Amino acid sequence: MKILFFLMFSLLFPLVSLCQQESMSMDMGDSPKGDRLPFYQKIGGRAIYHLYIGDTSVNYSAKNRPALAINGTIPAPTLYFTEGDTAEIYVHNTMMMETSIHWHGLILPNRYDGVSYLTTTPIKMGETHYYTFPIVQNGTYWYHSHSMMQQQSGLYGAIIIHKRNEPPVKEYTLLLSDWTDENPDQVDRSLHNATDWYGIRKGSTQSYAEAIRAGHFKTKLTNEWKRMTAMDVSDVYYDRFLSNGKPENEAPQFKAGDKVKLRIINGSSSTYFWLKYAGSKLTVIANDGKDVEPVDVDRMIVGVSETYDVVVTIPDNKSYEFLATAEDRTKSTSLWLGTGKKVKSEPMPRLKYFEGMKMMNDMMKMDGSMNDMGMKMSLQQMDMNTVMYPEITGDVKPVKDTIIQTPKEIITLNYAMLRSPVKTTLPNIPAKVLHFNLSGNMNRYVWTIDNKTVSETDKILIKKGENVRIILYNGTMMRHPMHLHGHFFRLLNGQGDYSPLKSVVDIMPMETDTLEFAATESGDWFFHCHILYHMMSGMGRIFSYENSPANPEVPDPQAAMKKIYADDRKIHMAAKVGLESNGSDGEVMFANTRYQLQTEWRIGLNNKDGYESESHLGRYVGQMQWWFPYVGWDFRYRKMDGPEKDIFGHISDKDNRKVFCIGVEYTLPLLVKADARFDSDGKLRFQLMREDVPLSKRLRFNFMVNTDREYMAGLRYVVTKYFSVSSHYDSDMGLGAGVTLTY
Numbered sequence: 001m002k003i004l005f006f007l008m009f010s011l012l013f014p015l016v017s018l019c020q021q022e023s024m025s026m027d028m029g030d031s032p033k034g035d036r037l038p039f040y041q042k043i044g045g046r047a048i049y050h051l052y053i054g055d056t057s058v059n060y061s062a063k064n065r066p067a068l069a070i071n072g073t074i075p076a077p078t079l080y081f082t083e084g085d086t087a088e089i090y091v092h093n094t095m096m097m098e099t100s101i102h103w104h105g106l107i108l109p110n111r112y113d114g115v116s117y118l119t120t121t122p123i124k125m126g127e128t129h130y131y132t133f134p135i136v137q138n139g140t141y142w143y144h145s146h147s148m149m150q151q152q153s154g155l156y157g158a159i160i161i162h163k164r165n166e167p168p169v170k171e172y173t174l175l176l177s178d179w180t181d182e183n184p185d186q187v188d189r190s191l192h193n194a195t196d197w198y199g200i201r202k203g204s205t206q207s208y209a210e211a212i213r214a215g216h217f218k219t220k221l222t223n224e225w226k227r228m229t230a231m232d233v234s235d236v237y238y239d240r241f242l243s244n245g246k247p248e249n250e251a252p253q254f255k256a257g258d259k260v261k262l263r264i265i266n267g268s269s270s271t272y273f274w275l276k277y278a279g280s281k282l283t284v285i286a287n288d289g290k291d292v293e294p295v296d297v298d299r300m301i302v303g304v305s306e307t308y309d310v311v312v313t314i315p316d317n318k319s320y321e322f323l324a325t326a327e328d329r330t331k332s333t334s335l336w337l338g339t340g341k342k343v344k345s346e347p348m349p350r351l352k353y354f355e356g357m358k359m360m361n362d363m364m365k366m367d368g369s370m371n372d373m374g375m376k377m378s379l380q381q382m383d384m385n386t387v388m389y390p391e392i393t394g395d396v397k398p399v400k401d402t403i404i405q406t407p408k409e410i411i412t413l414n415y416a417m418l419r420s421p422v423k424t425t426l427p428n429i430p431a432k433v434l435h436f437n438l439s440g441n442m443n444r445y446v447w448t449i450d451n452k453t454v455s456e457t458d459k460i461l462i463k464k465g466e467n468v469r470i471i472l473y474n475g476t477m478m479r480h481p482m483h484l485h486g487h488f489f490r491l492l493n494g495q496g497d498y499s500p501l502k503s504v505v506d507i508m509p510m511e512t513d514t515l516e517f518a519a520t521e522s523g524d525w526f527f528h529c530h531i532l533y534h535m536m537s538g539m540g541r542i543f544s545y546e547n548s549p550a551n552p553e554v555p556d557p558q559a560a561m562k563k564i565y566a567d568d569r570k571i572h573m574a575a576k577v578g579l580e581s582n583g584s585d586g587e588v589m590f591a592n593t594r595y596q597l598q599t600e601w602r603i604g605l606n607n608k609d610g611y612e613s614e615s616h617l618g619r620y621v622g623q624m625q626w627w628f629p630y631v632g633w634d635f636r637y638r639k640m641d642g643p644e645k646d647i648f649g650h651i652s653d654k655d656n657r658k659v660f661c662i663g664v665e666y667t668l669p670l671l672v673k674a675d676a677r678f679d680s681d682g683k684l685r686f687q688l689m690r691e692d693v694p695l696s697k698r699l700r701f702n703f704m705v706n707t708d709r710e711y712m713a714g715l716r717y718v719v720t721k722y723f724s725v726s727s728h729y730d731s732d733m734g735l736g737a738g739v740t741l742t743y
């Protein structure tokens, strides 16, 4: 076998090195699968890997779904290195679209960081990209695509770096991830269109009927009064959560008495996981690849893109459940350690949503900002969600197969407990201090820093040799795992000189965290929220070292920046079409971070009813995006019985009407949209409208009334994501019933 490898390598080596010299890339598009180069070779200190990215299909829920894989597997194969090695990685793109690979947590030259356009040339279809860098660290890391939504489709794998001459221990790499049967681009579009379909699927709609049943009608009303829609700890509905690519996985090789080092990687696109183990406490010994002083906990949460090394014990010759539960607690994934009788971990009870809503109401001010009530929160020490945790606050309703738990002392890991075994102090020089306020708008799914997306800001210049300190405040109602490429930062957590080194900081709502790093690199480095859908909406910044040498991978930096900015400038489409017995009404919308173009229409079934259409192009103003000034145009045809007078006394007597208008829309408490507009006929119209009042889990109520003496009220019962049964009464068209299609 070794001889075969050697032969293959010696045959291919001249070819490979030739290609490297020319362009660092070669065309693999025509190579049949059989020609694939060996996955791994070790030649002296060189660790050489060949990764083939391609299309595949998976079946996690009795449906075949398209997915992406590396060397045919999800997760991608684990890359092993030894500290001091030189990594040489060839990434072959066999897909019909471009791709990239980012080596998460690795310290490497900027040009190999793998952020398409920013640091590294994207790998076009059929091409191969060569990465080489010295391995200057050890620990648990991972790699993933940094292009579009490819990570969600399966492009992620583990990187394990052993210390030189590290004594072998029993270890196991556990890569956690989330899987949706939906196309991730559709997930992204849905999130921007404020659909509550994912809430319906997760059972977290938080409707009025559910509120009344839970004795929380006032809580729900106050919540809408403060202009909030139902909120969950996570946004996306996932079909499965995966342990190394399987909902249930096993590691039967471990025996009684074994101490196993689990290398845990959260490679999910937007899921935090609670970790628990049935056999022993969890002894945390490393985080984000860096060793920490061992600390014993009962449970811990692992943020998106974080890694932890945790030692667990196999107490007996049985099979013990290592349980990773999604933060929203809808589903979980398990790894069974050992062989024999199964010992289950106690499942985490469902969240108490209305308790959480009540807490949010108390914290939210009428202007949409948060009242921190004088609490200084940081480092995950106070989890705002605790009110929603029945296992801590008690009051669990007995559910089939579970016992009522009594509240008990549960030791949960937080960042203040992480202590580096070695001093991590920076050079003793003044620091450049940056304040970042994490901001966002849940209703329109716009995620920002200081209310600006990546494309709305310039790069942040830093100087090689200086210290950079970042003070982060999270003013949103979600947690964000903020990741810095190419550097470790110290998280100032009260451990002084021994503050832990991290590359991701999970920051909870209303927390302030401080991190600092020595600027020792060069080039451009991305700092962003690692929730894929937040990053794509623009929640990030670029740190740029002043006077860096040109990056050969970015020959045209201006054109490259346009490509980077295109991510958060994306236009999302939405549509709603009602087909009812009295006619059709509907709307089509195109929107990005700030702008929206919208056309709505109504076509009566009777000729007499005629048709009308209104269009708006406007810009959302302010961080809360409650103001929406717009310009628009309308046309209508309706055979009138006589002149019509609006409540201001303005008379309309033309069957045909074409006007331009200017107007402004404002979101009032209870999420009612007030709209005032003035048209080229000199007519003023004022209108109030509310869509999708959640009466019950699936029933929605809509209404509209305006000064033209028009009004509408309707009900919609959501059957599937795209299909509802609906009925409405309209002052022009009368009563109708039928279906509504939503896209």
Ligand SMILES: [Cu+2]
Residues within 6 Å of the ligand: 447, 479, 480, 481, 529, 530, 531, 534, 535, 539
């Ligand atoms: Cu985020």
